[in-house]
Amino acid sequence: MAERFDAIVVGAGPAGSAAALSLARRGFSTLLVERGRAPGTKNMFGGRIYAWPLFEVVPEWAKDCPVERSVTREAMYFLTEDASLGITFESARLGQGRGASFTAVRSTFDAWLAKKAEAAGATLVTGIRVDDLWRESGRVCGVVSGGDDRVGADLVVIAEGATSTLVRRAGLKADLEPREVSVGVKETIELPPETIQERFGVGESEGVAAVYAGHASRGLRGGGFLYTNKASVSLGLVVSSEDLSARKVSIEDLQTTFRMHPAIQRLVSGGTVVEYSAHLVPELGATMRPELVGDGVLVAGDAAGFLINNGYTFRGVDLAIASGAAAAEAAEAARAAGGMSAANLAAYEAALRKRNVTTDLERFARAPLYLKNARLFDLYPRLLIDVAERMYRVDGSGKDRLADLVLERAKSGDVPKLRLLLDLLAGARSM
């Protein structure tokens, strides 16, 4: 007799655990299967989580959620080889209530969320890779692992992350194309909490989220990020995999150059790199989404391409959690309608829309295409820093007015004025 559940969720990341928790709470007997030895050991992210979907999934989250630091300062920097130009934003309202965001470590955050799913009644099994979907006459009716070990379910939720093979096996998506993914790398650099507080000018529970453009990726499409944890800094890059292979650049070299940049080095010097990780990042947002439902199957989180990178915010975990909650809502609607057919599970679209997951994805759908514009990552950062240098450098050789400086740079032939205007316009519209 094969084991059976109402629902099986594959992957105990934020999407999977949120789905399992919400399904269990709605009375589904739920199995949550994780490939890693423990939740949070096989995945990675930059380092920040927007809290809003936690208010629905774990209303009491603030009580015991393993928050590293609340993000109280946002920053954006443009880098050249030896200079940096930044914009920072601080406000007492930033990070309050539903708008809160915090830095976290996946091994503790994912373990915490999976525990909540278990507490809600889901059965968590770790150390098992699901190899295939169990299908009978075109309909998904469970999972297959370890050869021919079958476990049955009315619904399988695929929450396997960016490189999901089950999405392809379910026939919901074609193979990944290089243009659909970026490569993310991250170093965790240990520093004493006092050093972090001193260098970043933050309090004990406060933290910084910063993004970097320009020389961070040596002009390749992509950018850098830095997040402060309690006793470490997460420093990394997300770079177009197409550019990496076309320019034959190794991402480790890029990461080293980034870390050695004077503006970064003074923040992390003396720290110890205790962890290095890399992962694929789904990059095309709304344009790469697979079919979200099939008969007896539904896709959530990164596996569904739920990621927004609009240049100033990177969102993945919040969309994952929200999509997990939406999956459970759809499952309940389908159960009420008589079964887990694709037609009944179509309620998933409305549940995602209600949580603004797909609406936000569509709103920023053009951002990934805009961010493919190479001038943003090479030319414009250099231009900005050049202007800044002329603005602030007083050496007795005579000064120009600001407007003249900008016009002179624009005239110098690096970039036609019209091109610049069009890029600005496209940027404003896609962001």
Added chain:
Amino acid sequence: MCIKQVPKAEELQVDPKTQTLKRVGVPSEINPPDANALEIALQLKDRHGSEVVVLSMGPTSFDESLERSIGMGADRAVLLTDRILGGSDTVPTAYALSETIAKIGGYDLILCGEETTDASTGHVGPGIAGHLDIPQVTYASEVRVADGRIRARRTAEDGTEWWEVRMPCLVTVNFGCNGPRQPTLSGKIRVKRGGVIAHWSCADVGIDPKKVGLLNSPTIVAKVDTVRLPPRAGKFFAGEPADAVRRLLEALRADGVLP
């Protein structure tokens, strides 16, 4: 099926003060030869449809290995766990386990690993067979059931021997004679559903407290030596890479490492 949980071989540490093996806070595993014996038990179950009961004696942290055994396909497990068993050497252990096996009852075949990686005595299996007064085959690499008897291939110093014994009997299994299977999803679900591991105390089994524990163990540990590696010279060849390599090669030649 008797198993012991041992510190992972690559993590073995000797406490420099007490000169004994550190067992707390180090990663553990099923004693590797026991895992080979379990694989044989599960293969016999696959072929003949028997029930596999796993037995261990130790603290409740041993549940980890019992859970793994059930994940691999064993049907249920018993852990004999009691403070008064602490410090038992192989004599009380064989006695306590044989009493527990008698209480479980209904067995045709008892399987053990040839020895444990943390003590390497190989006493316990034969000790159990002695207490239960049943035939035994040690150091087996293959076990078959034929005509109501057990046939086991025993590894001898100068070859192999095939032994045929009546059931019930006990067989100890060679380390590395097979590749133990991985736990399955269905197996791990059975563990999570619960009710498959029983904890028994000495009183539950009817074990005589005067025959177990440190005081009733005849072994005396006279001395444990740690082999110390000679210190390394730790010479650094700093400077320009080409020059540093040249000087390193010279030094290696001078020491006779390179011709």
